[in-house]
Amino acid sequence: MKTPVENTTSVLKSYYCKETHSTNALLWEMSRLSTLEEGFIVRTDFQTAGKGQIGNSWESEAGKNLLFSMILYPLRVSVENQFLLSQIVSLGIKKALDEYTDGITIKWPNDIYWNEKKLVGILIENSLQGNKIKSAVIGIGLNVNQKTFVSNAPNPVSLLQITGKRQNRKALLDKIHRNIMELYAELNLSEIRTSYAEALYRKDGFHTYSTETETFQARIISVHSDGQLELETKLGERKGFYFKEVRFQ
The missing domain is CATH 2.30.30.100 (SH3 type barrels.)
Incomplete structure:
Protein backbone atom coordinates (compact mmCIF):
# COMPACT_ATOMS: atom_id res chain seq x y z
CA MET A 1 0.00 0.00 0.00
CA LYS A 2 1.29 3.43 -0.89
CA THR A 3 1.09 6.65 1.10
CA PRO A 4 -0.19 9.43 -1.19
CA VAL A 5 1.48 12.83 -1.17
CA GLU A 6 -1.04 15.43 -0.04
CA ASN A 7 -1.54 18.49 -2.23
CA THR A 8 -1.76 21.49 0.09
CA THR A 9 -2.59 24.09 -2.56
CA SER A 10 -5.27 24.14 -5.23
CA VAL A 11 -6.48 26.55 -7.86
CA LEU A 12 -9.51 24.40 -8.50
CA LYS A 13 -12.59 26.39 -9.48
CA SER A 14 -15.68 24.39 -8.68
CA TYR A 15 -19.35 24.38 -7.78
CA TYR A 16 -20.58 21.93 -5.15
CA CYS A 17 -24.10 20.70 -4.56
CA LYS A 18 -25.08 17.97 -2.13
CA GLU A 19 -27.30 16.22 -4.66
CA THR A 20 -28.09 16.58 -8.36
CA HIS A 21 -29.56 14.54 -11.18
CA SER A 22 -26.28 14.33 -13.11
CA THR A 23 -23.13 16.44 -12.86
CA ASN A 24 -22.71 16.27 -16.64
CA ALA A 25 -26.25 17.53 -17.22
CA LEU A 26 -25.89 20.25 -14.58
CA LEU A 27 -22.59 21.45 -16.01
CA TRP A 28 -24.08 21.67 -19.51
CA GLU A 29 -26.97 23.70 -18.08
CA MET A 30 -24.58 26.06 -16.28
CA SER A 31 -22.43 26.50 -19.39
CA ARG A 32 -25.48 27.59 -21.40
CA LEU A 33 -26.26 30.29 -18.85
CA SER A 34 -22.75 31.77 -18.56
CA THR A 35 -19.20 31.31 -19.79
CA LEU A 36 -17.34 29.05 -17.39
CA GLU A 37 -13.60 29.01 -16.90
CA GLU A 38 -11.84 26.15 -18.64
CA GLY A 39 -11.31 23.34 -16.16
CA PHE A 40 -14.32 24.41 -14.07
CA ILE A 41 -15.80 21.53 -12.07
CA VAL A 42 -19.23 20.61 -10.80
CA ARG A 43 -19.13 18.06 -7.99
CA THR A 44 -21.73 16.37 -5.84
CA ASP A 45 -22.16 13.77 -3.12
CA PHE A 46 -25.01 11.98 -4.85
CA GLN A 47 -26.52 11.70 -8.34
CA THR A 48 -30.14 10.69 -8.77
CA ALA A 49 -29.60 9.95 -12.48
CA GLY A 50 -25.90 9.28 -12.72
CA LYS A 51 -24.98 7.50 -15.92
CA GLY A 52 -22.11 5.75 -17.59
CA GLN A 53 -21.38 5.01 -21.22
CA ILE A 54 -24.41 4.31 -23.45
CA GLY A 55 -26.89 4.91 -20.66
CA ASN A 56 -25.40 2.51 -18.11
CA SER A 57 -26.07 3.51 -14.51
CA TRP A 58 -23.33 4.23 -11.96
CA GLU A 59 -23.77 3.01 -8.40
CA SER A 60 -22.46 5.34 -5.71
CA GLU A 61 -23.31 5.59 -2.03
CA ALA A 62 -24.05 9.19 -0.97
CA GLY A 63 -21.05 11.08 0.37
CA LYS A 64 -18.55 8.28 -0.14
CA ASN A 65 -17.09 8.78 -3.59
CA LEU A 66 -15.96 11.34 -6.14
CA LEU A 67 -18.71 12.34 -8.57
CA PHE A 68 -17.78 15.32 -10.72
CA SER A 69 -17.70 16.80 -14.19
CA MET A 70 -15.28 19.28 -15.72
CA ILE A 71 -15.51 21.45 -18.81
CA LEU A 72 -12.88 22.04 -21.48
CA TYR A 73 -12.86 24.08 -24.70
CA PRO A 74 -10.56 22.00 -26.92
CA LEU A 75 -10.92 23.91 -30.19
CA ARG A 76 -7.36 22.91 -31.08
CA VAL A 77 -8.43 19.25 -31.07
CA SER A 78 -10.10 18.16 -34.30
CA VAL A 79 -13.11 15.87 -34.31
CA GLU A 80 -10.91 13.20 -35.89
CA ASN A 81 -8.60 13.36 -32.86
CA GLN A 82 -11.26 13.58 -30.15
CA PHE A 83 -10.08 10.29 -28.61
CA LEU A 84 -7.09 12.30 -27.41
CA LEU A 85 -9.33 13.79 -24.69
CA SER A 86 -10.20 10.31 -23.47
CA GLN A 87 -6.51 9.44 -23.30
CA ILE A 88 -5.62 12.64 -21.42
CA VAL A 89 -8.35 12.15 -18.83
CA SER A 90 -7.52 8.47 -18.33
CA LEU A 91 -3.82 9.18 -17.90
CA GLY A 92 -4.46 12.06 -15.51
CA ILE A 93 -6.59 9.85 -13.28
CA LYS A 94 -4.15 6.94 -13.45
CA LYS A 95 -1.24 9.19 -12.45
CA ALA A 96 -3.15 10.31 -9.35
CA LEU A 97 -4.19 6.78 -8.39
CA ASP A 98 -0.65 5.45 -8.86
CA GLU A 99 0.21 7.39 -5.67
CA TYR A 100 -2.21 5.20 -3.69
CA THR A 101 -1.67 1.71 -5.06
CA ASP A 102 -0.05 -0.45 -7.68
CA GLY A 103 -2.02 -2.30 -10.34
CA ILE A 104 -3.81 0.67 -11.96
CA THR A 105 -4.46 0.26 -15.69
CA ILE A 106 -6.68 1.79 -18.37
CA LYS A 107 -9.21 -0.62 -19.82
CA TRP A 108 -9.86 0.48 -23.40
CA PRO A 109 -11.33 2.90 -24.10
CA ASN A 110 -11.27 4.73 -20.74
CA ASP A 111 -12.32 2.71 -17.70
CA ILE A 112 -9.77 2.73 -14.90
CA TYR A 113 -9.09 -0.68 -13.38
CA TRP A 114 -7.27 -1.99 -10.35
CA ASN A 115 -6.18 -5.49 -11.33
CA GLU A 116 -9.45 -7.08 -12.58
CA LYS A 117 -11.85 -4.64 -10.90
CA LYS A 118 -13.35 -1.33 -12.04
CA LEU A 119 -12.39 1.70 -9.98
CA VAL A 120 -13.36 4.63 -12.23
CA GLY A 121 -15.90 5.31 -14.96
CA ILE A 122 -15.60 8.18 -17.42
CA LEU A 123 -18.21 9.73 -19.70
CA ILE A 124 -17.17 12.41 -22.22
CA GLU A 125 -19.78 14.43 -24.09
CA ASN A 126 -18.73 16.84 -26.85
CA SER A 127 -20.33 19.85 -28.49
CA LEU A 128 -19.00 20.27 -32.03
CA GLN A 129 -18.37 23.36 -34.14
CA GLY A 130 -17.54 22.33 -37.69
CA ASN A 131 -14.60 19.92 -37.50
CA LYS A 132 -13.57 21.22 -34.07
CA ILE A 133 -14.72 20.41 -30.54
CA LYS A 134 -16.29 23.58 -29.18
CA SER A 135 -16.67 22.24 -25.65
CA ALA A 136 -16.35 18.95 -23.82
CA VAL A 137 -17.92 17.93 -20.53
CA ILE A 138 -16.08 15.10 -18.82
CA GLY A 139 -17.96 13.15 -16.17
CA ILE A 140 -15.97 11.06 -13.71
CA GLY A 141 -17.17 8.61 -11.08
CA LEU A 142 -14.44 7.30 -8.79
CA ASN A 143 -15.07 4.83 -5.97
CA VAL A 144 -13.24 6.21 -2.95
CA ASN A 145 -14.68 5.32 0.47
CA GLN A 146 -17.53 2.94 -0.32
CA LYS A 147 -17.32 -0.31 1.66
CA THR A 148 -19.78 -2.48 -0.25
CA PHE A 149 -21.55 -2.46 -3.63
CA VAL A 150 -25.07 -3.81 -3.98
CA SER A 151 -25.93 -3.32 -7.65
CA ASN A 152 -25.48 -5.96 -10.33
CA ALA A 153 -22.34 -4.24 -11.62
CA PRO A 154 -19.94 -7.14 -12.16
CA ASN A 155 -16.65 -5.95 -10.67
CA PRO A 156 -16.60 -2.63 -8.75
CA VAL A 157 -13.91 -1.77 -6.20
CA SER A 158 -13.07 1.30 -4.10
CA LEU A 159 -9.83 2.82 -2.83
CA LEU A 160 -10.98 1.99 0.70
CA GLN A 161 -11.30 -1.68 -0.23
CA ILE A 162 -7.88 -1.61 -1.92
CA THR A 163 -5.89 0.29 0.70
CA GLY A 164 -7.86 -0.45 3.86
CA LYS A 165 -7.91 3.29 4.63
CA ARG A 166 -10.42 6.09 4.16
CA GLN A 167 -9.10 8.66 1.69
CA ASN A 168 -9.44 12.43 1.45
CA ARG A 169 -11.75 12.97 -1.52
CA LYS A 170 -10.86 16.65 -1.98
CA ALA A 171 -7.11 15.94 -2.07
CA LEU A 172 -7.67 13.23 -4.67
CA LEU A 173 -9.86 15.53 -6.76
CA ASP A 174 -7.14 18.20 -6.70
CA LYS A 175 -4.53 15.71 -7.93
CA ILE A 176 -6.75 14.49 -10.78
CA HIS A 177 -7.69 18.00 -11.87
CA ARG A 178 -4.07 19.16 -11.84
CA ASN A 179 -2.85 16.13 -13.80
CA ILE A 180 -5.53 16.45 -16.47
CA MET A 181 -4.97 20.18 -16.94
CA GLU A 182 -1.20 19.71 -17.22
CA LEU A 183 -1.51 17.02 -19.89
CA TYR A 184 -4.16 19.08 -21.68
CA ALA A 185 -1.98 22.22 -21.66
CA GLU A 186 1.09 20.40 -22.97
CA LEU A 187 -0.87 18.35 -25.54
CA ASN A 188 2.17 16.25 -26.39
CA LEU A 189 0.48 13.83 -28.78
CA SER A 190 3.27 11.26 -29.09
CA GLU A 191 3.90 11.19 -25.34
CA ILE A 192 0.20 10.86 -24.55
CA ARG A 193 -0.31 8.02 -27.01
CA THR A 194 2.82 6.19 -25.84
CA SER A 195 1.87 6.52 -22.18
CA TYR A 196 -1.67 5.36 -22.92
CA ALA A 197 -0.41 2.27 -24.76
CA GLU A 198 1.90 1.41 -21.87
CA ALA A 199 -0.94 1.79 -19.34
CA LEU A 200 -3.45 -0.45 -21.12
CA TYR A 201 -5.25 -3.22 -19.28
CA ARG A 202 -4.21 -6.66 -20.61
CA LYS A 203 -1.69 -5.04 -22.94
CA ASP A 204 0.52 -8.14 -22.96
CA GLY A 205 -0.31 -11.61 -24.22
CA PHE A 206 -3.45 -13.18 -25.64
Whole structure:
Protein backbone atom coordinates (compact mmCIF):
# COMPACT_ATOMS: atom_id res chain seq x y z
CA MET A 1 0.00 0.00 0.00
CA LYS A 2 1.29 3.43 -0.89
CA THR A 3 1.09 6.65 1.10
CA PRO A 4 -0.19 9.43 -1.19
CA VAL A 5 1.48 12.83 -1.17
CA GLU A 6 -1.04 15.43 -0.04
CA ASN A 7 -1.54 18.49 -2.23
CA THR A 8 -1.76 21.49 0.09
CA THR A 9 -2.59 24.09 -2.56
CA SER A 10 -5.27 24.14 -5.23
CA VAL A 11 -6.48 26.55 -7.86
CA LEU A 12 -9.51 24.40 -8.50
CA LYS A 13 -12.59 26.39 -9.48
CA SER A 14 -15.68 24.39 -8.68
CA TYR A 15 -19.35 24.38 -7.78
CA TYR A 16 -20.58 21.93 -5.15
CA CYS A 17 -24.10 20.70 -4.56
CA LYS A 18 -25.08 17.97 -2.13
CA GLU A 19 -27.30 16.22 -4.66
CA THR A 20 -28.09 16.58 -8.36
CA HIS A 21 -29.56 14.54 -11.18
CA SER A 22 -26.28 14.33 -13.11
CA THR A 23 -23.13 16.44 -12.86
CA ASN A 24 -22.71 16.27 -16.64
CA ALA A 25 -26.25 17.53 -17.22
CA LEU A 26 -25.89 20.25 -14.58
CA LEU A 27 -22.59 21.45 -16.01
CA TRP A 28 -24.08 21.67 -19.51
CA GLU A 29 -26.97 23.70 -18.08
CA MET A 30 -24.58 26.06 -16.28
CA SER A 31 -22.43 26.50 -19.39
CA ARG A 32 -25.48 27.59 -21.40
CA LEU A 33 -26.26 30.29 -18.85
CA SER A 34 -22.75 31.77 -18.56
CA THR A 35 -19.20 31.31 -19.79
CA LEU A 36 -17.34 29.05 -17.39
CA GLU A 37 -13.60 29.01 -16.90
CA GLU A 38 -11.84 26.15 -18.64
CA GLY A 39 -11.31 23.34 -16.16
CA PHE A 40 -14.32 24.41 -14.07
CA ILE A 41 -15.80 21.53 -12.07
CA VAL A 42 -19.23 20.61 -10.80
CA ARG A 43 -19.13 18.06 -7.99
CA THR A 44 -21.73 16.37 -5.84
CA ASP A 45 -22.16 13.77 -3.12
CA PHE A 46 -25.01 11.98 -4.85
CA GLN A 47 -26.52 11.70 -8.34
CA THR A 48 -30.14 10.69 -8.77
CA ALA A 49 -29.60 9.95 -12.48
CA GLY A 50 -25.90 9.28 -12.72
CA LYS A 51 -24.98 7.50 -15.92
CA GLY A 52 -22.11 5.75 -17.59
CA GLN A 53 -21.38 5.01 -21.22
CA ILE A 54 -24.41 4.31 -23.45
CA GLY A 55 -26.89 4.91 -20.66
CA ASN A 56 -25.40 2.51 -18.11
CA SER A 57 -26.07 3.51 -14.51
CA TRP A 58 -23.33 4.23 -11.96
CA GLU A 59 -23.77 3.01 -8.40
CA SER A 60 -22.46 5.34 -5.71
CA GLU A 61 -23.31 5.59 -2.03
CA ALA A 62 -24.05 9.19 -0.97
CA GLY A 63 -21.05 11.08 0.37
CA LYS A 64 -18.55 8.28 -0.14
CA ASN A 65 -17.09 8.78 -3.59
CA LEU A 66 -15.96 11.34 -6.14
CA LEU A 67 -18.71 12.34 -8.57
CA PHE A 68 -17.78 15.32 -10.72
CA SER A 69 -17.70 16.80 -14.19
CA MET A 70 -15.28 19.28 -15.72
CA ILE A 71 -15.51 21.45 -18.81
CA LEU A 72 -12.88 22.04 -21.48
CA TYR A 73 -12.86 24.08 -24.70
CA PRO A 74 -10.56 22.00 -26.92
CA LEU A 75 -10.92 23.91 -30.19
CA ARG A 76 -7.36 22.91 -31.08
CA VAL A 77 -8.43 19.25 -31.07
CA SER A 78 -10.10 18.16 -34.30
CA VAL A 79 -13.11 15.87 -34.31
CA GLU A 80 -10.91 13.20 -35.89
CA ASN A 81 -8.60 13.36 -32.86
CA GLN A 82 -11.26 13.58 -30.15
CA PHE A 83 -10.08 10.29 -28.61
CA LEU A 84 -7.09 12.30 -27.41
CA LEU A 85 -9.33 13.79 -24.69
CA SER A 86 -10.20 10.31 -23.47
CA GLN A 87 -6.51 9.44 -23.30
CA ILE A 88 -5.62 12.64 -21.42
CA VAL A 89 -8.35 12.15 -18.83
CA SER A 90 -7.52 8.47 -18.33
CA LEU A 91 -3.82 9.18 -17.90
CA GLY A 92 -4.46 12.06 -15.51
CA ILE A 93 -6.59 9.85 -13.28
CA LYS A 94 -4.15 6.94 -13.45
CA LYS A 95 -1.24 9.19 -12.45
CA ALA A 96 -3.15 10.31 -9.35
CA LEU A 97 -4.19 6.78 -8.39
CA ASP A 98 -0.65 5.45 -8.86
CA GLU A 99 0.21 7.39 -5.67
CA TYR A 100 -2.21 5.20 -3.69
CA THR A 101 -1.67 1.71 -5.06
CA ASP A 102 -0.05 -0.45 -7.68
CA GLY A 103 -2.02 -2.30 -10.34
CA ILE A 104 -3.81 0.67 -11.96
CA THR A 105 -4.46 0.26 -15.69
CA ILE A 106 -6.68 1.79 -18.37
CA LYS A 107 -9.21 -0.62 -19.82
CA TRP A 108 -9.86 0.48 -23.40
CA PRO A 109 -11.33 2.90 -24.10
CA ASN A 110 -11.27 4.73 -20.74
CA ASP A 111 -12.32 2.71 -17.70
CA ILE A 112 -9.77 2.73 -14.90
CA TYR A 113 -9.09 -0.68 -13.38
CA TRP A 114 -7.27 -1.99 -10.35
CA ASN A 115 -6.18 -5.49 -11.33
CA GLU A 116 -9.45 -7.08 -12.58
CA LYS A 117 -11.85 -4.64 -10.90
CA LYS A 118 -13.35 -1.33 -12.04
CA LEU A 119 -12.39 1.70 -9.98
CA VAL A 120 -13.36 4.63 -12.23
CA GLY A 121 -15.90 5.31 -14.96
CA ILE A 122 -15.60 8.18 -17.42
CA LEU A 123 -18.21 9.73 -19.70
CA ILE A 124 -17.17 12.41 -22.22
CA GLU A 125 -19.78 14.43 -24.09
CA ASN A 126 -18.73 16.84 -26.85
CA SER A 127 -20.33 19.85 -28.49
CA LEU A 128 -19.00 20.27 -32.03
CA GLN A 129 -18.37 23.36 -34.14
CA GLY A 130 -17.54 22.33 -37.69
CA ASN A 131 -14.60 19.92 -37.50
CA LYS A 132 -13.57 21.22 -34.07
CA ILE A 133 -14.72 20.41 -30.54
CA LYS A 134 -16.29 23.58 -29.18
CA SER A 135 -16.67 22.24 -25.65
CA ALA A 136 -16.35 18.95 -23.82
CA VAL A 137 -17.92 17.93 -20.53
CA ILE A 138 -16.08 15.10 -18.82
CA GLY A 139 -17.96 13.15 -16.17
CA ILE A 140 -15.97 11.06 -13.71
CA GLY A 141 -17.17 8.61 -11.08
CA LEU A 142 -14.44 7.30 -8.79
CA ASN A 143 -15.07 4.83 -5.97
CA VAL A 144 -13.24 6.21 -2.95
CA ASN A 145 -14.68 5.32 0.47
CA GLN A 146 -17.53 2.94 -0.32
CA LYS A 147 -17.32 -0.31 1.66
CA THR A 148 -19.78 -2.48 -0.25
CA PHE A 149 -21.55 -2.46 -3.63
CA VAL A 150 -25.07 -3.81 -3.98
CA SER A 151 -25.93 -3.32 -7.65
CA ASN A 152 -25.48 -5.96 -10.33
CA ALA A 153 -22.34 -4.24 -11.62
CA PRO A 154 -19.94 -7.14 -12.16
CA ASN A 155 -16.65 -5.95 -10.67
CA PRO A 156 -16.60 -2.63 -8.75
CA VAL A 157 -13.91 -1.77 -6.20
CA SER A 158 -13.07 1.30 -4.10
CA LEU A 159 -9.83 2.82 -2.83
CA LEU A 160 -10.98 1.99 0.70
CA GLN A 161 -11.30 -1.68 -0.23
CA ILE A 162 -7.88 -1.61 -1.92
CA THR A 163 -5.89 0.29 0.70
CA GLY A 164 -7.86 -0.45 3.86
CA LYS A 165 -7.91 3.29 4.63
CA ARG A 166 -10.42 6.09 4.16
CA GLN A 167 -9.10 8.66 1.69
CA ASN A 168 -9.44 12.43 1.45
CA ARG A 169 -11.75 12.97 -1.52
CA LYS A 170 -10.86 16.65 -1.98
CA ALA A 171 -7.11 15.94 -2.07
CA LEU A 172 -7.67 13.23 -4.67
CA LEU A 173 -9.86 15.53 -6.76
CA ASP A 174 -7.14 18.20 -6.70
CA LYS A 175 -4.53 15.71 -7.93
CA ILE A 176 -6.75 14.49 -10.78
CA HIS A 177 -7.69 18.00 -11.87
CA ARG A 178 -4.07 19.16 -11.84
CA ASN A 179 -2.85 16.13 -13.80
CA ILE A 180 -5.53 16.45 -16.47
CA MET A 181 -4.97 20.18 -16.94
CA GLU A 182 -1.20 19.71 -17.22
CA LEU A 183 -1.51 17.02 -19.89
CA TYR A 184 -4.16 19.08 -21.68
CA ALA A 185 -1.98 22.22 -21.66
CA GLU A 186 1.09 20.40 -22.97
CA LEU A 187 -0.87 18.35 -25.54
CA ASN A 188 2.17 16.25 -26.39
CA LEU A 189 0.48 13.83 -28.78
CA SER A 190 3.27 11.26 -29.09
CA GLU A 191 3.90 11.19 -25.34
CA ILE A 192 0.20 10.86 -24.55
CA ARG A 193 -0.31 8.02 -27.01
CA THR A 194 2.82 6.19 -25.84
CA SER A 195 1.87 6.52 -22.18
CA TYR A 196 -1.67 5.36 -22.92
CA ALA A 197 -0.41 2.27 -24.76
CA GLU A 198 1.90 1.41 -21.87
CA ALA A 199 -0.94 1.79 -19.34
CA LEU A 200 -3.45 -0.45 -21.12
CA TYR A 201 -5.25 -3.22 -19.28
CA ARG A 202 -4.21 -6.66 -20.61
CA LYS A 203 -1.69 -5.04 -22.94
CA ASP A 204 0.52 -8.14 -22.96
CA GLY A 205 -0.31 -11.61 -24.22
CA PHE A 206 -3.45 -13.18 -25.64
CA HIS A 207 -6.84 -12.74 -23.99
CA THR A 208 -10.44 -13.61 -24.77
CA TYR A 209 -12.66 -11.12 -26.61
CA SER A 210 -16.18 -11.38 -27.95
CA THR A 211 -18.42 -9.64 -30.46
CA GLU A 212 -22.07 -10.23 -31.27
CA THR A 213 -21.08 -13.08 -33.55
CA GLU A 214 -17.92 -14.68 -32.19
CA THR A 215 -15.54 -15.26 -29.28
CA PHE A 216 -11.82 -15.37 -29.97
CA GLN A 217 -8.33 -15.10 -28.49
CA ALA A 218 -6.28 -12.06 -29.46
CA ARG A 219 -3.63 -9.63 -28.32
CA ILE A 220 -3.60 -5.84 -28.46
CA ILE A 221 -1.54 -4.43 -31.32
CA SER A 222 -2.37 -0.74 -30.94
CA VAL A 223 -5.03 1.86 -30.31
CA HIS A 224 -5.33 4.18 -33.31
CA SER A 225 -5.66 7.96 -33.06
CA ASP A 226 -9.42 7.72 -33.64
CA GLY A 227 -9.81 5.27 -30.74
CA GLN A 228 -10.01 2.10 -32.81
CA LEU A 229 -8.62 -0.97 -31.00
CA GLU A 230 -6.49 -3.15 -33.25
CA LEU A 231 -6.25 -6.81 -32.23
CA GLU A 232 -4.34 -9.76 -33.66
CA THR A 233 -5.72 -13.28 -33.29
CA LYS A 234 -3.59 -16.37 -32.66
CA LEU A 235 -3.96 -17.13 -36.37
CA GLY A 236 -2.36 -13.79 -37.25
CA GLU A 237 -5.58 -12.12 -38.40
CA ARG A 238 -5.81 -8.43 -37.54
CA LYS A 239 -9.16 -6.89 -36.59
CA GLY A 240 -10.17 -3.34 -35.75
CA PHE A 241 -12.97 -2.40 -33.36
CA TYR A 242 -14.57 0.78 -32.11
CA PHE A 243 -16.21 1.24 -28.72
CA LYS A 244 -18.99 -1.27 -27.97
CA GLU A 245 -18.07 -3.41 -30.99
CA VAL A 246 -15.96 -5.80 -28.89
CA ARG A 247 -15.91 -6.87 -25.24
CA PHE A 248 -13.23 -8.17 -22.92
CA GLN A 249 -14.10 -11.55 -21.35
